[in-house]
Amino acid sequence: MTQTPTTRRVDLDITGMTCAHCVGRVERKLGKLEGVTASVNLPLESAAVTAPSSVTDEELVAAVDRAGYTATLRRAPSDPAPTQVTSARHSVPEEGEGHDHSDHAAHGEHSDHSDHLNHGPSGDVIRPRLIGAAILTIPLFLVSMVPALQFPHWGWVALVLATPVTFWSAWPFHTAAFKAARHGSSTMDTLVSIGVLAAWSFSTVELLLDPGMTAMAGAAHGGGMASMADHQLYFETAGVVTTFLLLGRWLEARAKKQAGAALKSLLDLGAKTATVLRDGVETTVPAAELVPGDEFVVRPGEKVATDGYVVAGHSAVDTSVVTGESVPEEVGPEDTVTGATVNTSGRLLVRATRTGSDTTLAQMGRLVSDAQTGKAPIARLADRISAVFVPIVLVIAVITFALWLLLSGDLHAAFRAAVAVLVIACPCALGLATPVGLLAGTGRASQLGILIRGPEVLEDTRTVDTIVLDKTGTVTAGDLAVTSVTPLDGHDAGHLLLMAGAVEAHSEHPIAAAITAAAREANGGTVPDVDGFESAAGGGVRGTVLPHTVAAGRSDYIATQVASGALTSEHEQRLAEAEQAGATAVWISVDGRVAGIISLQDTVKESSAPAVAEFKRLGLRPILLTGDNAAVAAQVAAAVGISPEDVFAGVRPEDKVARVTELQRAGRVVAMVGDGVNDAPALAQADLGIAMGSGTDVAREAADITVMGSSLGQVVQSVQLSRKTLGIIKSNLFWAFAYNTIGIPVAAVGLLNPMLAGAAMALSSVLVVANSLRLTRFAR
Structure with missing residues (x-):
């Protein structure tokens, strides 16, 4: 018999991705490994990989390496030590290539998502390059475009100003483009790099061929604002495009941190320390060291260190961080409490039941992270388009240049149109449309307890x-309470309730809990032991409360427990009377004979x-x-x-x-x-x-x-927020598609200045992220 191979989940952190095309390339490379499927998230710079046990972690990392990017295994919180596998070729990212991931394997799972919210260079890398570019580009733009500020041989000054912007400020774009080209691919950065380098190179060659082309001051040409056709140098295009794109990346990085902050704040909610009671002595230990069975003290104002149940004490616990509901919950002995909730009043002694990755908070974080890392079906269309988008744009730019040159004979007009096509066609907004929407929507949902x-x-x-x-x-509410006990066949009401409470004590159903609570209250807090407990889901329960066999449940279940195999008409009449009063009625049988009815009532939330x-x-x-x-x-x-x-x-x-x-x-x-x-x-x-x-x-x-939480209103919110998130993603995709669909033809016919194209491209990504951030204000 052929045995089905087991699969496992591997989370990878990936650096160097800059657009949706990068995402598709990584997914395809991983998918070429037999049995491997991967979902790559651009803004989180992560991949959720499902792989058979026959494929090693090193093979997964090597596949990412072959795609031209750097992969690092993300360590699970239960691992005793950092586990890191990186590609040998890219073990240390080049400057501007990505974040410093050298130590994030040392953190717990999903512990530092804010570091993964920027695709391409991080905000810290972008900021000094942006400042440098802005300082040099402002005078470069003014001297190039305002004839009144021009002086003899200003073109050489423009070359000096544009060179560091082109090669230092724009270096992250060039390195990303080179890495993609080395692996036979192209990305959004390929378009930017070619456009910026083309503007600088063309201008430099023109200036070297005619060193005196700017020998006269611009005032001689009339003193007004120069148009692009008034000179043959495009240094300001290289500077302005670079500056705008860096500004867009920086704003985008800041906005995406806001979008992903919800998950990080959720994961930071847990208590850092716990006061453990050992041999009667209180000892403070890291909360991560707790194990099931440990008993710890929670004083007023402190967070509950992990999931457990109250051993001693009474208090009101603020559960809003987990459930989204603001009203504190009263707890006492035997009541469960959740890690990260806050004790507002009395002292509690809690016994831990779940720790580490098994806690409710960890499971919440895992669900939110999986939702953010996953890929909505609507995103597949964007993926398919981005896979061929950049090569098509490069072809369009070449055709644009050739047609302009052929039809008009104007080399400069042809050059401007081709560069504008390259710059305006950035698919960055397309790649961000879905994942940033998911990031903001699922993050806000987690804050609402969804x-x-x-x-x-x-x-x-x-x-x-x-x-x-x-x-x-x-x-x-599910808080049923026993309202009456109707004994039959000579049974005592108190004894009947006690026996029913004993068998129901082993069931989790709210009806069972109410009957057990009433029995304990009537009997000084205890109920008899039960042997041979059996449960029929949705039907009833049975057990032996020595010396009697006791069953409790619905009519059809009790009919199987009584000797006659059916309820009499008198029994049915008693049941109808109880139900007509608006009560939930439960039959009790003892030793195969109907013994009575317990009536309970509930309240509507x-x-x-x-x-x-x-x-x-x-x-x-x-x-x-x-x-x-x-x-x-x-x-x-x-x-x-x-x-x-x-x-x-x-x-x-x-x-x-x-x-x-x-x-x-x-x-x-x-x-x-x-x-x-x-x-x-x-x-x-x-x-x-x-x-x-x-x-x-x-x-x-x-x-x-x-x-x-327990409110049906949260269910309404979950539907509303899900629909709103999907709506935001759809609007993001529409405008991203529309932007490229409209922008490329406009640029190709020469109606778009390359500098304006750079500003528009940067603005498109920022607008997509800003649109997604509207979700963070949902229900506020």
């Missing part, structure tokens, strides 16, 4: 037209009715799906504004999947919102699964979007 699993989810939210809502814990109204405004049809009885479901639906025909009650877990499938077969695109184990299959089946963060890990694993 985790989007991957970029493809954004497009799913656009097509969804039906949203299926679980009731308990989603639409309602304040956020549910406004959320349902907003779903309708967004064009979504809300449907209530619950395992509860029809009377309770109808009351809840009426309270939140869901139509009676869109209420499905008494639905088992497998029936929830069937309902979702039925809707899909009817042509509906379905989103499912739930929080429990019994919702996981339906969340996985739905076109878009949305899990409430207050629910179980199983539900969150099955979902595409997780809202870390």
